[in-house]
Amino acid sequence: MMPCIHCGACVPVCPRGLWPQQLFEALGAGDLPRAQHLGLDACGACRQCQDHCPSGLPLTKRFREGQDALLALTEAEQVKALAQTRFLAREQRRAQAEAEALEAKRQRRAEAKRRAEARQAQTSGAPGRQDAQRAALARALAKAEAEDRLRDATRLRAALTALDEPS
Amino acid sequence: MGTVGLATLPVLAVRLAQEGFAPALPLLGALAGALAVEALYYRRVTTLRDGSALLTGWLLGLALPAGTSPVWALTAGALALGLGKLPFGGLGRNPFNPAMVGYAAALLLFPLALLDGQTGATPLASLAARSGLTVSEWRATHPGPWGAGSGFALSLASLAGGLWLLYRRRISWHAPLGYGVGLASAALLAYDGGSSQSAGPPLFHLFAGSSLFAAFFIITDPVSGAHTPPGRLAMGLLAGALTLSFRTTGPFPDGVAFAVLLANAAGPAFDALAEARRRQTPRV
Numbered sequence: 432m433m434p435c436i437h438c439g440a441c442v443p444v445c446p447r448g449l450w451p452q453q454l455f456e457a458l459g460a461g462d463l464p465r466a467q468h469l470g471l472d473a474c475g476a477c478r479q480c481q482d483h484c485p486s487g488l489p490l491t492k493r494f495r496e497g498q499d500a501l502l503a504l505t506e507a508e509q510v511k512a513l514a515q516t517r518f519l520a521r522e523q524r525r526a527q528a529e530a531e532a533l534e535a536k537r538q539r540r541a542e543a544k545r546r547a548e549a550r551q552a553q554t555s556g557a558p559g560r561q562d563a564q565r566a567a568l569a570r571a572l573a574k575a576e577a578e579d580r581l582r583d584a585t586r587l588r589a590a591l592t593a594l595d596e597p598s
Numbered sequence: 599m600g601t602v603g604l605a606t607l608p609v610l611a612v613r614l615a616q617e618g619f620a621p622a623l624p625l626l627g628a629l630a631g632a633l634a635v636e637a638l639y640y641r642r643v644t645t646l647r648d649g650s651a652l653l654t655g656w657l658l659g660l661a662l663p664a665g666t667s668p669v670w671a672l673t674a675g676a677l678a679l680g681l682g683k684l685p686f687g688g689l690g691r692n693p694f695n696p697a698m699v700g701y702a703a704a705l706l707l708f709p710l711a712l713l714d715g716q717t718g719a720t721p722l723a724s725l726a727a728r729s730g731l732t733v734s735e736w737r738a739t740h741p742g743p744w745g746a747g748s749g750f751a752l753s754l755a756s757l758a759g760g761l762w763l764l765y766r767r768r769i770s771w772h773a774p775l776g777y778g779v780g781l782a783s784a785a786l787l788a789y790d791g792g793s794s795q796s797a798g799p800p801l802f803h804l805f806a807g808s809s810l811f812a813a814f815f816i817i818t819d820p821v822s823g824a825h826t827p828p829g830r831l832a833m834g835l836l837a838g839a840l841t842l843s844f845r846t847t848g849p850f851p852d853g854v855a856f857a858v859l860l861a862n863a864a865g866p867a868f869d870a871l872a873e874a875r876r877r878q879t880p881r882v
Contacts, residue, residue, distance in 0.1 A: 436820050436821050439820060443767075469876070
């Protein structure tokens, strides 16, 4: 096998009208974009160029390898693009969920605040709630005294006084 | 490469017929220089089997004038390989035509050894030195078609060998056609009808000096210069136009070697242009 002397014997015999010697040179330099520009995809591996090469160069083999490399590159790019799409979609979903959770929290807080304010208004405006509490305690105290549960009665009495004291 | 060597045999035959045994000495000298340097560089004799060093020495030897001393011819052959081919990585990698590197180096390093070797004034030299004569006055004293004199037979021999190479498909038509068209159109543009300042008609330039030898055996070197078909056409055009330019304004009567070397230098640029302008999807 001799080096390529660019004699051009492969050029007129190519049925696809390619320039095999230039293609061979591009692939030898690992320049896939240039090889693609020179029509690497169009090579049908008919071996005409290889049969006419006076240097006995493995042209068809190199073109096949180049096409395989191009295919592998295309597949890798497709996988990469798919992964990127998935990742971006997941990121979007996560961001949306986060925003929704934040909004819900904000709403819960507003609700709690509103309730607290309402309770405040209730306790200051109408002391019905404290009265009910006092009545319930009194009922429980009466029941405890009737059943002679002394410890409970003491605790309930203390609670009743504590309820009266701050107001 | 043997085929190309065979195709130059008519040229050698005409030279031997016209000048006797004299052209054989520089031819042998150039061959010896080229082969010796290649073998010494690789320290092997088997490297000579591809015939490339042989062809370089052969073409250079054919281009040298008959009176060149064999020692200078040997030096030129050694320079051809040592400057033009081996430093670039050997076979298939030289950007310049090694034979023309050797010839140009010889012409610049020891011009007298070459110019004194000329047997009589060549038509190109006498046209350049015709001092005040119009082209037709000059033609009257010079024999042969278009005043090309003895060079006309040599040009016919080159033409015959070149056409045979084309027929055998050993060379493509792009570079020779480009060279002829480039030289003829440049000569046509420079020709003013034959005044004393005129550079000579296009047909004279095609058949004078080493035009046709260069068109079929020198610019067609597949390794040096452009590699794509359009690139080779463009390189031929440039070499032809430059040949006329060197002939009319250069310091030497002929300028084929310099024109070819400059065109070789532009070859990769022509290739890049050709590849860039190529349609994306070739015919299927």
